[in-house]
Amino acid sequence: MSILTPFYHFNDTRNALRPLERIDNIREAAKDFRKTMLAKPKVRFYKSIELIRVPYPAKYGYLNAFALPTPFIHLCNKLFVIQFDSNEGVKTLLVSPSDWENQRETPFFAQLDQSAGPFSNQMEKLIVKGTNTVLNALQQLGLHPEDIDYITYDHLHTQNVTRWLGGQGQAAIFPNAKLLVMREEWEGTLSLLPWQNQWYCPSGIAGIDESRVELLDDSVFLGDGSVAIMRTKGHTEGNHSIVAHTDQGLLVTSENGVSMDSYAPIHSKIPGLASFAKRTQAEIIINGNTLECGNDQYLSMIQEKSVAGPWPKDERFFNMALSSESDGYWLFPGTKPTVRMGDLEFGKLTLTTQ
Numbered sequence: 001m002s003i004l005t006p007f008y009h010f011n012d013t014r015n016a017l018r019p020l021e022r023i024d025n026i027r028e029a030a031k032d033f034r035k036t037m038l039a040k041p042k043v044r045f046y047k048s049i050e051l052i053r054v055p056y057p058a059k060y061g062y063l064n065a066f067a068l069p070t071p072f073i074h075l076c077n078k079l080f081v082i083q084f085d086s087n088e089g090v091k092t093l094l095v096s097p098s099d100w101e102n103q104r105e106t107p108f109f110a111q112l113d114q115s116a117g118p119f120s121n122q123m124e125k126l127i128v129k130g131t132n133t134v135l136n137a138l139q140q141l142g143l144h145p146e147d148i149d150y151i152t153y154d155h156l157h158t159q160n161v162t163r164w165l166g167g168q169g170q171a172a173i174f175p176n177a178k179l180l181v182m183r184e185e186w187e188g189t190l191s192l193l194p195w196q197n198q199w200y201c202p203s204g205i206a207g208i209d210e211s212r213v214e215l216l217d218d219s220v221f222l223g224d225g226s227v228a229i230m231r232t233k234g235h236t237e238g239n240h241s242i243v244a245h246t247d248q249g250l251l252v253t254s255e256n257g258v259s260m261d262s263y264a265p266i267h268s269k270i271p272g273l274a275s276f277a278k279r280t281q282a283e284i285i286i287n288g289n290t291l292e293c294g295n296d297q298y299l300s301m302i303q304e305k306s307v308a309g310p311w312p313k314d315e316r317f318f319n320m321a322l323s324s325e326s327d328g329y330w331l332f333p334g335t336k337p338t339v340r341m342g343d344l345e346f347g348k349l350t351l352t353t354q
Contacts, residue, residue, distance in 0.1 A: 003086040004220040009033040030306030040225035042245045045083040045347040049137045052100045053129040061258040063288030067272025074329040086223030090350045091149040096323040097134045103160040103201045152180040154254040155236040157199040167207030183215040185238025234297025246346045251321040252308040256301045259326045259337040260317045263305045267316045269338045
């Protein structure tokens with residue numbers, strides 16, 4: 001019996017000929033979805049763990065809105081460890097398990113290295129901050145590689161998945177895990193346009209056995225419904241968001257936006273965001289490095305924040321637990337977010353092997 005249950009709350013919400021009507025439809029669907037999911041159980045365990053901080057162009061992170069010449073923001077890539085109940089027992093899901101030690105061939109970051117020339121090593125020490133690795137984080141929690149049932153990423157930019165699932169002569173580190181991915185994202189990664197390929201790790205999914213991949217054609221609840229994978233086309237064609245029911249409400253994870261400010265720019269202290277929001281009436285600022293589906297990304301971010309609901313610590317902002325949340329850094333002036341979600345932990349971890 002599958003632990004995946006499709007849901008259709010947002011189907012047809014984007015069909016209206018008038019774009020503003022699509023926003024109204026999405027908000028109404030989000031109300032219904034929140035009611036449905038909040039009536040379901042909470043996850044057994046939820047924890048976010050910072051892995052690495054990397055430079056990312058400010059012109060992409062806050063598309064058209066950032067007002068300073070600062071070239072980069074600092075993105076903090078995070079791993080999320082989530083456990084939920086199912087009719088097959090407790091399942092362990094890793095969200096955004098970035099194998100950052102083995103994805104340096106992503107063309108954008110490889111070119112960034114090359115542009116620093118003989119100063120590459122010194123620059124890397126200054127602006128790249130490795131905090132943890134996936135395997136070390138799991139060991140700290142007492143989890144073994146065979147405990148991992150599923151892995152997922154909101155999209156596959158920069159990801160090298162082959163070490164986790166096996167491929168190109170490598171044995172799988174996670175022998176029991178399956179990748180949950182939207183069909184469009186998987187197929188697109190196998191056949192990239194030049195517009196896209198600067199952001200995908202070459203051979204990042206090469207050689208992975210198809211039996212290790214669960215292709216999704218729609219949004220799904222996982223197990224008891226405490227976790228959902230929600231289709232949110234935009235940043236990439238196959239983008240999805242992860243929704244988890246926790247003690248802090250519904251936490252939504254994606255990289256459609258790079259900070260909590262991105263979802264409430266009118267309240268942002270980052271130079272340029274509030275004035276851009278006032279001038280344009282934009283209620284979000286998209287993360288726009290590839291602009292695959294800009295209008296859809298705008299709608300998806302409204303969908304995400306409408307599902308997430310207000311952040312309990314400051315209701316001007318939203319309950320967005322981003323997969324790559326920006327933070328301030330002394331080398332990148334003016335980029336410190338107004339608020340940050342930071343580290344999260346809820347529930348009690350269940351160890352399924354000893």
